[in-house]
Amino acid sequence: MSSDNHNPATSDRSLNNLLIGIVITVVLILGMPGLLSLFGWAGAPAGTGWWVLVAACFGMVVKLVASETAAGEFEFYKFGYDNCVTTLGAVITALAIQLYSTSDVFPGLAMIPILPTFGKQDPVVIRTIQLIAFFSLTWLVTLLTARICGGIKRKEVDERGVKALLSAFVGPLFLSLYALMLAAKG
Numbered sequence: 001m002s003s004d005n006h007n008p009a010t011s012d013r014s015l016n017n018l019l020i021g022i023v024i025t026v027v028l029i030l031g032m033p034g035l036l037s038l039f040g041w042a043g044a045p046a047g048t049g050w051w052v053l054v055a056a057c058f059g060m061v062v063k064l065v066a067s068e069t070a071a072g073e074f075e076f077y078k079f080g081y082d083n084c085v086t087t088l089g090a091v092i093t094a095l096a097i098q099l100y101s102t103s104d105v106f107p108g109l110a111m112i113p114i115l116p117t118f119g120k121q122d123p124v125v126i127r128t129i130q131l132i133a134f135f136s137l138t139w140l141v142t143l144l145t146a147r148i149c150g151g152i153k154r155k156e157v158d159e160r161g162v163k164a165l166l167s168a169f170v171g172p173l174f175l176s177l178y179a180l181m182l183a184a185k186g
Contacts, residue, residue: 014072014074028172104124109184110123
């Protein structure tokens with residue numbers, strides 16, 4: 001057994017990292033939409049959409065604590081990768097539901113002006129294409145964070161460098177974008 005497991009300094013660092021991870025999760029999943037809502041951005045959550053975000057945030061915090069408990073440590077770069085994998089699975093589910101539906105399952109996304117609509121098409125086709133695009137982008141980001149994690153494990157990438165920081169933030173960002181999709185559902 002490694003002496004690091006009983007080292008109070010390592011334990012304190014892991015606890016601090018976990019708390020920072022929780023703060024990042026809360027800020028991205030609740031804070032970012034809150035700012036969008038304050039500025040009156042179309043597509044920001046309203047009404048019951050906030051409960052979706054609160055539930056997503058709670059679920060991610062529980063996942064963080066469980067992951068840290070299982071691993072005995074909290075690593076930011078793995079945090080990003082884990083969030084990417086979680087988002088990828090969620091987007092696959094959303095896409096599968098949309099593919100087999102005859103109606104737009106995420107009609108609230110039509111209120112977001114920055115999303116491409118791919119011309120004048122049926123809303124179901126537009127939403128399916130948007131979900132395929134988001135899935136593709138999430139898949140690429142998941143591969144990127146996986147490569148970064150692998151590089152860190154092989155000591156080819158600095159675990160405190162820019163790539164590790166990118167991995168730490170891109171995962172929660174994509175997860176928060178997916179949570180916004182759910183909040184905009186209705």
